[in-house]
Amino acid sequence: MMQFLNKNLLLLSIITIASGCSSSEWQVSATPSDVAVEAALDNEPDNALLKDIKLPEQAALPLPTSVRPCCAFGSGQKVKLGPIPVPFFRHANTIELDDIGAHAFEAGSFSHQKSAPNAGRSGENNGLVYTLKGGFIDLAHVRDTADNAVALFYRIQPYLGEAQTIELPFEIGPRTIELAAFDVSELTATERWELAASIAVRLAYSMAEAHEIAQYHGYRSFSPWTEDVSAYSPEDLYSNMLGAKIALAVLTNNLAMTRQQYNFHMTAWIFATIAWLDPVSAQQTDAMFEAIDGYWWDSNEPLPNKFMLLKRHYELGDEQSPYIVPKGLAFISKSWPAISALYEQTVEPHELQLANLVHGIVIDDVAKQWLFVDPKFSASFDHVPASLWQQGFTQEQFLELSRYNQTRDQAMLTEHLAKYPKLPLAKQLKQADSSNQGHVNEAN
Secondary structure, X not given: OHHHHHHHHHHHHHHHHHHHHOOOOOEOOOEEOHHHHHHHOOOOOOHHHHOOEEOOHHHOOOOOOOOOOOOOOOOOEEEEEOOEEEEEEEEOOEOOHHHOOOOOOOOOOOOOEEOOOOOOEEOOOOOEEXXXXXXEEEHHHHHHHHHHXXXXXXXXXXXXXXXXXXXXOOOOOOEEEEEOOOOOOOOOHHHHHHHHHXXXXXXXXXXXXXXXXXXXXXXXXXXXXXXXXXXXXXXXXXXXXXXXXXXXXXXXXXXXXXXXXXXXXXXXHHHHHHHHOOEOOXXXXXXXXXXXXXXXXXXXXXXXXXXXXXXXXXXXXXXXXXXXXXXXXXXXXXXXXXHHHHHOOOOOOXXXXXXXXXXXXXXXXXXXXXXXXXXXXXXXXXXXXXXXXXXXXXXXXXXXXXXXXXXXXXXXXXXXXXXOOOOHHHHHHHHHHHHHHHHHHHHO
């Protein structure tokens, strides 16, 4: 069994290495407009006019065709391949700040890059890290959304204001981004650049939301392995939006004109952002997972069982709040001595938001992601009204569709907990029901 697993893991590693090494280089040379040249030759150059540059049509980058292997929520999970548990294997995936490696655009797991011009090469070392302000962060999600944002920016900026269709990789069906025509004649060069960046990061984030939906409805990046367990994982969308926010900063500062430049600055921005969110050690992240074991996830369930994950996040949208481990759960856990110091001072969770109105343009009015469901996935939508998805849908329907998935999941989770009444979450819900029933009886 282990020999079979090792062969498959080796094959998967070779595929991943190949995909990581095949990323195209890019180097964008912007052409100054006549306005910029005239400003440059003026005795007192206007810095705003100097920014009036044009990106060439060939600046378009290929969109990443696959996502990085993300980390299943939890620590040291058991793993099974098909119906057979895999012995002696657990998925350890927690890291700390100093473990974070160099960013690599459209990287495979084994891609090695320099973190700075004078630094040595390293892998990305993706994993989960707990932060006091941002809860659990999945670095693969951060990086994926940032990469998509940069690729979209170089598709959008040269044609800003023109109608355009951008083909996206197939997941559970064909996907496109449809950009409508709109007037940009009154915008300055800086405003056009900022608007293009804002549209790109908002669309990249909506691609991440679409991926959560796709995973729920049967998408698999590795066909023998269901990804249902990862759908709507509580840390996913906050991590994706974090990547979108970082990409917006990098693009706004014009730090992605070459692949190498982008990788250097993304590396610095990711490190600085995680540091700002107050990360804990890898051992403390493990202790946090131990504190919520049986409540948010179940260490007894092997991957990829759906109810290895007990808590999910269905609130899609442009405002995301982190999941912070409550002190009450931490206090009653065996891991309390390792994490008690983290609760000695109050730290406010940091909420994230992506702007929809930028320089007078409502982004969702002019930029939509369209998804169409391939017939082989249509059965997975049986619990969703056909009017919501059968003729295709956009990001405007993502939240409503996810609510139907949430209702279905809650019923399935109730059935699962009934089979495992000793699970802490099952006991907690039973106590809550008893308490509520007592209040009802008192009221009567």
